[in-house]
Amino acid sequence: MMRVPPVFLARVACGASLLLVTAMRSTGACQSVAPPVDSAAIVELTMRQLALDRAALGLPLPSGLGGDQLLIERLDSVGRVQIYRVTPWVLQHWHPYLVAACATGVHPLGGFPAPAPLSVASQAGVLAKSDPEVVRLARTFAKLLDPNGSGDIAFVQDSLSSDELRMAWSRAARRGFPDDTIVRTLTGGAQVRLTVLSHLARQYPPAWQPVTFVFEFGASGELEAWAMRTAEPSFALDRPG
DSSP, X not given: OOOOOOXXXXXXXXXXXXOEEEEEEEESSOOOOOOOOOHHHHHHHHHHHHHHHHHHTTXXXXXXXXXXXXXXXXXXXXXXXXEEEEEOTTSTTOOOEEEEEETTEEEEOTTSSSOOHHHHHHHHTXXXXXXXXXXXXXXXXXHHTOTTSSOOEEEGGGOTTOHHHHHHHHHHHHTTOXXXXXXXXXXXXXXXXXXXXXXETTSSSOEEEEEEEEEEEOTTSOEEEEEEEEOOOEESOOOOO
């Protein structure tokens, strides 16, 4: 099933360079100057995965599809890592991909079938020890691991005023999605469970997909392990305007 993000065309005239559209907010306690972004590496990672994803569905890449038809938006930052959303805008019904860029290169996140949040967390240098820090960092990684690649997710405690989202949460509960929890492990770390709704904004009709994440943090505050469970989206539940 193809997932659809909002799209926007952005390109510069010279070579294969791409315009980086800045829509960034910083996350985490440790902030430092990021290395220059290698847009070619972001394009290469995304184009390779895009070709594989379409091949798995028996679909070819459109003729002439290249890096100049990708929109790269600077979405967020986590410590020393910059997060980008890459949208193949020319594919009208295709999801974006979230890519982390840091000193060691680029790493796949949401929208990729094999995201690498542990590598990203290690490079970010952000630790979470207290319960509020653990929950805050877990929420950040839930956004970055959005399986639909847009990073547009809703948390249950943020959505009680929306009839559409209340209905989506009700449907998720009937499917057996668990409540959010945080428990301390025997080793002094923490395990956090979060259920979110991932927005398929350009799917028609619009839809919300329930996703449960579990993140395990070590005693020193580092992210050590994670898991994810998804279900079929609930359709015709758009975010109120």
